[in-house]
Amino acid sequence: MNKKNKRNNIINFLSKIESLVLDAILRFLKFTSGRNTRLCVAAITAFITLILTIICDRIPHSFGNEDLTMKKLQLASMLTGGKTKPIPSDILPVNISFDRQLTPVNDEYGIPCGVIDVADRRKLLDFLSRIKDADYAAIAIDIFFDSSMPAEGDTALFKCINGMKRLTVPVHSDGTISPLIDKKLHSNGDYAVNLISNNFSKYNFAGGDGIPSMAQTLFNNSHNVKNYKPGIFDNTTMILPLPVSLENSYTEEGDKVWYNLGTDILDVSTDEELRNLVKGKRIIIGDYCMNDIHDSYVGYISGPAIVINALTALEEGKTKINLWSMLLTFIVYFIIAYFIIMNLTLWKVIGWNPRPIMNFILSFIGVGAILFLLQLAHFVIFTEFHDTLLATTFLSLYSIYCQKLNEHYAL
Secondary structure (H helix, E strand, C coil): CHHHHHHHHHHHHHHHHHHHHHHHHHHHHHHCCCHHHHHHHHHHHHHHHHHHHHHHHHCCCECCCHHHHHHHHHHHHHHCCCCCECCCCCEEEEECCCCEEEEEEECCCCCEEEEEEEECHHHHHHHHHHHCCCCCCEEEEECCCECCCCCCCHHHHHHHHHCCCCEEEEECCCCCECCCCCHHHEEECCCEEECCCCCEEEEECCCECCECEHHHHHHHHHCCCCCCCCCCCECCEEECCCCECCCCCECCCCCECCEEHHHHHHCCCCHHHHHHHHCCCEEEEECCCCCCEEEECCEEEEHHHHHHHHHHHHHCCCCECCHHHHHHHHHHHHHHHHHHHCCCCHHHHCCCCCCHHHHHHHHHHHHHHHHHHHHHHHHHHHCCCCCCHHHHHHHHHHHHHHHHHHHHCCC
């Protein structure tokens, strides 16, 4: 009997809660039923949706929804005359893909299991020693010097690296860098990949654990920025535009895209020629064509090429929030929110009365098509992409609320 009474008390309590919630919802629906109030709700909804878009942009992880969209936008941009950009003239790409040496490697139990090829330490040391006193702008060595795979020549190379000015080397979350390299030279070398497939998606300029990204560190070193801290209007994470292509070692005109460390630099350059080559340049050393390759929305791209595109984005101010872009986004969100809450459709506005099946189809694709056109406008006009996952989720919930509102208080 006591159990039955307890069960009834719980049911009564839940019924009261349900009744209070429903009453609150109905009162809110009534409060927002007026035409002017609906206008205010649409504006507030647009503002919240804009904030959610900015938040989603800044989330350092990717949920995988943007990869296919970015491929479509890239194709649309190419069809509308979009072109790739040349490598900035102040960047010197140095390729170490063909300059390798063998080093012993152990398995997870520390038992020797063979050898693996790594970047040639002797050639790197030769190159850095010859430009140590040159007037270069900055250096990024996009090579991970894993402490678990020491190589012959590491000690001399790392001593030279520690004595260089405006130089940075990457650290990665899935490995430990050699303790012989000065921590002051560290920068974050991780890239965000989406959760569905292992594709490069977002670039985190702020890095992690208080260590800025390699591109941000390279930018700071070349512009003498001290004590870097991202501002409120800085996009610390973004889906990176990839306009600078480094697919081949030569352009169509026959100009060098990157320089092979051994055959193009060390074997043919005098010390004076080498100093002139690096003068005023930001030197990015890495594997441009063999091992450090990532899948992306433009196809396969090397790790150093990602750094170059991230650095280009910094130089062009793409990491700053564009107020014109945000204004365009807010206006489109407001129009969507206004049409939904006023129970309007484009065909109603123009006086067209489609058949029920066509009305269903148009309602289904309407918001998605508008958001895709918005993303296309952003991509073509501002060369940027906004992740609308949270925005579309919020607008879906908002549309349910508007549906209930129009059922109870139709205009």
